[in-house]
Amino acid sequence: PTRSERKALDALTELADACLKRQGREGVRLNNDLSWGDPAPVAVPGEPGAVVPRPVPAPRDAPAEQAAPSVEMPELTGENDRAIASCVGTARSEQLSSYVASPALLFIGDEGGATLPGFDLSPANTARIAGAAALVLALTVGASVFAGARLVRPLHALTGAAQRMRDGEQPTSVPVSGDDEVGRLATAFNDMSAHRARLEEQRKAMVSDVAHELRTPLSNIRGWLEAAQDGLADPDPAFVSSLLEEAVLLQHIIDDLQDLAAADAGALRLHPEPVEVRELLGQVAAAHQARAENAGVTLAVATPAPGPALSADPVRLRQAVGNLVSNAVRHTPEGGRVTL
Incomplete structure (x- = not known):
């Protein structure tokens, strides 16, 4: 094992020994594969003298992230072995607690099982949405009024000039506000007014x-x-x-x-x-x-x-x-x- 692995194994051994001492049992020394004690020799066909260590099973209620590697192990029959296995599992949970997220519950609906409404807004959020909608509406109305005023003002000037020409007054020109449609209309009206003035002079x-x-x-x-x-x-x-x-x-x-x-x-x-x-x-x-x-x-x-x-x-x-x-x-x- 590397130095960091040995350090983690020593820390796990200390946590397991502390658990065993609280139960009045003697401590153990964990091996690299999380087994303890002296390995019991088990005959392996074709390899005389080979042994299979006793792995430590994870507690039944341990999270999946804390489960031991999938190793087929013999059944534990001694009470001391079961206590050691439980303490080793508890020590592993304690050692990994800072690296494993806490379990979370996801509810679709509420805890009571009732169906939530389509829009469940708090009064504060409702007020914010209403305020934003009112602001957008006010800005829209203001922009519409401003654009309408700019559009209607030159049209009023054109209407007044046309009515004065109808009443027989001297043709006058209207100011050209820009190069848009209304501006081109004002330019055409001024040309027509000047042409009418020339025709009137020719007629006289x-x-x-x-x-x-x-x-x-x-x-x-x-x-x-x-x-x-x-x-x-x-x-x-x-x-x-x-x-x-x-x-x-x-x-x-x-x-x-x-x-x-x-x-x-x-x-x-x-x-x-x-x-x-x-x-x-x-x-x-x-x-x-x-x-x-x-x-x-x-x-x-x-x-x-x-x-x-x-x-x-x-x-x-x-x-x-x-x-x-x-x-x-x-x-x-x-x-x-x-x-x-």
């Missing part, structure tokens, strides 16, 4: 232009008619022809009101044809002659004869030159001169 400009176009031929017709009424102009064929030209121009302007969509896009239909510049300027000067005389302004045409030929829409060109002449007569002081 178009209405002003149409009113200006209608006012020019009507003013010419009125001027010629007032001159004839006052006896300043003779209703000769040239007079009637001038009025007819202004009426035709007015008719063209009225027809152009059907092309508002093309006017908004800046693409009115043109019908080009050869145009004599001298003849066109003479028609414009004749149409504005009465207004120029009433304003004390001299209106004259200065073009070479024959004038250059152009390819243009005569109606549109006459309309454009007529607007220039009307503005020139209106803003030229009395005694001035306007030359075409």
